[in-house]
Amino acid sequence: MNYEELQSAAAVIAERTGRESHDLALVLGSGLSDFAATLPDAVEIPYQDLPGFPVPQVAGHGGSLFSAEIDGGHALVFAGRVHYYEGWPLDKVVAGVRTAVMAGAGIVVLTNASGGVNPVYSPGDLVLITDHINLAGANPLMGPNDERLGTRFPDLADLYSADLRALAMGVGDELGVELHEGVYVWFSGPSYEAHAEIEMAGRMGGDLVGMSTVPEAIAVRHMGARAMGISLCTNLAAGIGSQPLSHDEVKEVADLAHDKFTRLLNGLLPRLVNQA
Numbered sequence: 001m002n003y004e005e006l007q008s009a010a011a012v013i014a015e016r017t018g019r020e021s022h023d024l025a026l027v028l029g030s031g032l033s034d035f036a037a038t039l040p041d042a043v044e045i046p047y048q049d050l051p052g053f054p055v056p057q058v059a060g061h062g063g064s065l066f067s068a069e070i071d072g073g074h075a076l077v078f079a080g081r082v083h084y085y086e087g088w089p090l091d092k093v094v095a096g097v098r099t100a101v102m103a104g105a106g107i108v109v110l111t112n113a114s115g116g117v118n119p120v121y122s123p124g125d126l127v128l129i130t131d132h133i134n135l136a137g138a139n140p141l142m143g144p145n146d147e148r149l150g151t152r153f154p155d156l157a158d159l160y161s162a163d164l165r166a167l168a169m170g171v172g173d174e175l176g177v178e179l180h181e182g183v184y185v186w187f188s189g190p191s192y193e194a195h196a197e198i199e200m201a202g203r204m205g206g207d208l209v210g211m212s213t214v215p216e217a218i219a220v221r222h223m224g225a226r227a228m229g230i231s232l233c234t235n236l237a238a239g240i241g242s243q244p245l246s247h248d249e250v251k252e253v254a255d256l257a258h259d260k261f262t263r264l265l266n267g268l269l270p271r272l273v274n275q276a
Contacts, residue, residue, distance in 0.1 A: 129229030182207030
């Protein structure tokens with residue numbers, strides 16, 4: 001989506017919600033789409049009503065944007081995302097987060113389901129993303145750069161804000177929700193990674209593998225907002241565990257960890273709104 005399309009989508013959000021701007025955005029990964037509907041007085045906008053927006057096609061991902069008031073601020077919650085492996089160009093993959101920043105969001109929280117490379121993790125663990133390794137061979141900033149969106153060569157240092165991670169750790173301690181930290185490795189998918197690829201990812205310093213989040217985080221930084229990543233480890237990656245991998249397993253573990261994840265989000269979002 002180009003600058004004008006992003007402006008149009010942000011204008012539709014403002015008109016439909018009656019809220020001129022939003023402070024915070026949250027992208028919900030696999031198994032979390034129903035969280036948005038639990039927010040009080042949330043206004044729902046189907047993605048197809050937003051100019052240029054792609055609609056998710058993967059089971060476990062919704063297709064609506066919600067606007068909600070949280071602790072005196074306003075948050076946009078994306079129930080579902082599209083993926084590069086579905087065949088979408090990356091400008092569509094990052095359309096949601098770019099629109100959110102255009103609508104005023106200073107912080108974007110990206111959640112996902114991932115495979116655990118670090119043997120310390122167990123299925124159901126929540127991991128704050130400290131950094132990423134891009135092995136997908138793609139970047140949402142490739143092609144002509146529109147300076148109205150951001151600089152040609154953005155710096156990705158501290159992309160997943162250390163300050164926001166510290167805030168999340170404090171909330172986790174208060175709620176009794178254990179949080180780990182780790183490096184997320186982006187593969188394009190949709191096939192799960194080969195054993196040798198997982199071994200490579202681990203030797204490179206990766207703790208988690210997944211098929212989303214990284215292009216969105218880059219686009220958020222490009223536009224000058226802060227990103228935060230929270231990953232649910234739903235399975236041990238290929239070669240780490242003994243069981244074959246399946247999307248059904250991902251959804252099953254996501255369902256089991258649903259209450260823990262939503263407790264964290266309910267405690268964390270009001271704090272983040274006040275940080276935006």
